[in-house]
Amino acid sequence: MCGYYRNFVNNYSTVASPLTDLTRLDTLWDLSDECEGAFKRLKHALMNHEVLMVPDPQKPFIVTTDASQYGIGAVLAQQDGKKLRPIEYMSKKMLSKKLAKSTYEGELYALYKALVHWRHFLLGRLFYVMTDHQTLKWIKTKPALSDALKRWIEVIDQYDFKLEYLKGEYNKVADVLSRRADYLGALVSDFGVSKEVTQSLVGAYQEDPVTMNVMRELQAKDKVTESEFVMVDGLLYLDKTSVKRLVVPSSERLCSLFLGECHDATRHFGYKKTSVNLVHRFWWPGMLDDEKKYVETCQVCQRDKPQTQAPLGLLKPLPIPAGPGQSVSMDFMDTLVTSKSGKRHIFVIIDRFTKYARPVVMPETATTDHVIKLFQDNWVCDFGLPKTIVSDRDVRFTSELWKKTAEQMGSQLHMTSGNHPETNGQAEQMNRVVQHLLRHYIKPSQDDWDEKLPLIASLYNNGIHSSIGVSPNQLHLGWKPISAIEFLLPENRSFATPGTLEYGVQYEKLLQ
Numbered sequence: 001m002c003g004y005y006r007n008f009v010n011n012y013s014t015v016a017s018p019l020t021d022l023t024r025l026d027t028l029w030d031l032s033d034e035c036e037g038a039f040k041r042l043k044h045a046l047m048n049h050e051v052l053m054v055p056d057p058q059k060p061f062i063v064t065t066d067a068s069q070y071g072i073g074a075v076l077a078q079q080d081g082k083k084l085r086p087i088e089y090m091s092k093k094m095l096s097k098k099l100a101k102s103t104y105e106g107e108l109y110a111l112y113k114a115l116v117h118w119r120h121f122l123l124g125r126l127f128y129v130m131t132d133h134q135t136l137k138w139i140k141t142k143p144a145l146s147d148a149l150k151r152w153i154e155v156i157d158q159y160d161f162k163l164e165y166l167k168g169e170y171n172k173v174a175d176v177l178s179r180r181a182d183y184l185g186a187l188v189s190d191f192g193v194s195k196e197v198t199q200s201l202v203g204a205y206q207e208d209p210v211t212m213n214v215m216r217e218l219q220a221k222d223k224v225t226e227s228e229f230v231m232v233d234g235l236l237y238l239d240k241t242s243v244k245r246l247v248v249p250s251s252e253r254l255c256s257l258f259l260g261e262c263h264d265a266t267r268h269f270g271y272k273k274t275s276v277n278l279v280h281r282f283w284w285p286g287m288l289d290d291e292k293k294y295v296e297t298c299q300v301c302q303r304d305k306p307q308t309q310a311p312l313g314l315l316k317p318l319p320i321p322a323g324p325g326q327s328v329s330m331d332f333m334d335t336l337v338t339s340k341s342g343k344r345h346i347f348v349i350i351d352r353f354t355k356y357a358r359p360v361v362m363p364e365t366a367t368t369d370h371v372i373k374l375f376q377d378n379w380v381c382d383f384g385l386p387k388t389i390v391s392d393r394d395v396r397f398t399s400e401l402w403k404k405t406a407e408q409m410g411s412q413l414h415m416t417s418g419n420h421p422e423t424n425g426q427a428e429q430m431n432r433v434v435q436h437l438l439r440h441y442i443k444p445s446q447d448d449w450d451e452k453l454p455l456i457a458s459l460y461n462n463g464i465h466s467s468i469g470v471s472p473n474q475l476h477l478g479w480k481p482i483s484a485i486e487f488l489l490p491e492n493r494s495f496a497t498p499g500t501l502e503y504g505v506q507y508e509k510l511l512q
Contacts, residue, residue: 015041053078053085061087061127063161065114066171067106069444070094074114076121090117105149107133112152115159122159129161132168200254201246202234208249210285211236238283248284258282259294261485268304268440269463271295276464277485304439318390318414318423321353323511324476325383328352329390330375331427333434338364339450346453347371348430349379352390355465356476357430359457361450368396372405380409390414392424433460470510478507 018038022031055061056078065074073091077084092113094106111129115122139153205211214236217225229247230239236247248254262277263269271292278291295301321327333346344364350357360378362370379386389411391397397415406413416423437456442449461473462483474480479498496503 015045047089053080053087055087055121061118061121061125062130063111063114063118063122063127064130064166064171065107065110066132067094067103067110069106072106072110072113074110074117076114076118087121088118090114103133104135107131107136108139108149108152111136112156115156122161125160127159127161129163130166130171131163132166132171134165137163137165197254197257198233198235200251201249204249204251204254205236208251211247211249214247243280245279245281245283248282248287250284255284255287255290256294259291263291263295263298264300268298268301268437269459272466273463281485300440305436318352321388324351324354324356326353326386327388327390328379328386329424329426331392331424331431332394332396333431334364335438335449337446337449340447341450343450346431346434347374347378348427348434349375350426350430351383351472351476352426354472354476355426355468356472357457357460359430359434359453361453366396368399368401371396372402385409386411388412388414390416390424390426392416430460475510478503 015038018032018035019042022035055076059078062077062079062084063074064077065072067073071091071093073089075089076087078087079085090113095109111131139156142149145153205215214225214229215231218229218231228238228240230237230244232244237244238247239245248258258281259274259278262281263274274295275288275291278287284290329350329352331348333348335344335346338344339361341361342363343361345362345366347360347362347366348357349360358378360374362374366374387410389406391413393415396402397413403413434453434456437459438449438452441452441455461476462471462481464471468475471480496506
């Protein structure tokens with residue numbers, strides 16, 4: 001949006017240079033005071049006389065509208081030389097979830113609200129409407145209309161305008177204004193939130209008798225307290241087993257903030273995975289009880305996750321593989337929704353030893369040879385040939401082509417019996433995990449699930465798995481990938497370098 005109106009901002013490149021530098025591949029992401037100042041100056045410029053112009057009644061007005069599933073946006077502009085110059089912006093939340101599901105109704109609602117909002121400029125004169133939804137040209141030809149659409153069209157008919165189609169890639173400003181606010185808040189939240197939280201922690205320490213008592217004992221050089229706690233830059237840390245954990249005072253707001261970082265920001269896993277994130281970084285009395293209550297009352301989890309019950313009777317699990325890459329479990333999952341790219345099924349491949357998963361999108365009509373190619377491209381090329389393959393009795397797994405390919409690879413096929421899919425429980429459980437995680441992030445139309453699948457795979461592989469005690473990535477790759485939550489606190493633990501004797505000993509312990 002800033003780049004779209006850069007011609008009207010004096011010395012735009014100079015003002016925006018600190019932010020431009022951050023986009024370079026060889027530059028670390030460090031939002032300094034200089035970057036914050038540049039952001040605020042650009043924001044001020046777009047909302048003041050440097051960009052906005054006074055309306056000229058002799059020139060025709062141009063209204064540009066757009067709608068998303070979360071809101072609507074519009075810009076009132078006039079021609080200024082070869083460029084459109086804005087007069088006013090408008091942005092509103094989408095009226096209802098039902099309206100958000102219909103692209104046509106959403107775009108019509110955006111047009112209706114824009115005309116009503118700028119009625120004093122537009123009524124009684126000819127103007128132009130720009131939209132990226134071409135079907136609005138045939139508003140009056142639709143045979144069946146709801147009561148709401150009839151009311152909107154009745155108001156729209158009062159205006160004299162020409163509707164012109166604008167490709168979505170050029171409808172940048174109205175598109176930004178219609179986006180969900182908290183999806184655009186990354187820069188704003190990064191500017192100064194850490195300072196605000198630090199100040200809140202320091203202030204809350206003074207009101208919490210537990211932390212005040214610890215701080216007084218530290219000032220008095222108490223040996224026992226000094227062996228457990230340490231002060232760093234005004235913040236109190238619990239220093240045990242060479243791992244510094246931030247001490248959080250008795251403040252509901254701060255506790256909820258850090259619980260949200262460890263549960264909501266790490267994609268709504270259960271209380272066990274959330275507790276692992278917590279105990280490595282934070283400490284306060286009764287923390288695990290608070291964490292369990294937080295997860296049990298999370299509205300997103302309550303809405304998207306079903307109740308579970310342990311299976312009845314004694315299970316006879318398959319033998320544990322001897323190491324990573326030796327045995328894989330695979331299955332097909334039908335999402336019941338065809339994505340925009342024509343995909344409907346997910347081919348799930350899991351290493352039975354490390355629990356590392358690789359979900360692959362595929363069309364509904366995928367043939368056996370296509371499945372074989374997906375398996376070779378997405379698993380064999382990276383991790384080699386498995387000794388055993390566990391699967392159900394899908395026609396593609398029972399086909400002669402699949403059996404011949406497995407024989408050529410030297411892999412043994414272990415298939416479930418018809419009435420016992422729990423034999424392949426690893427893949428069945430992974431299907432369920434993928435469904436749960438996708439529900440949090442897909443659009444209401446659900447046709448973007450294939451775009452979210454790499455994110456889901458990353459979240460699962462970086463989460464602590466209850467059966468192995470570490471993340472699948474750490475056991476499969478031998479090292480732990482860095483996640484966003486690691487940047488909340490300074491590095492407080494050392495990792496062995498791959499190739500060293502210490503690294504080999506640690507990894508051997510993990511395997512054992």
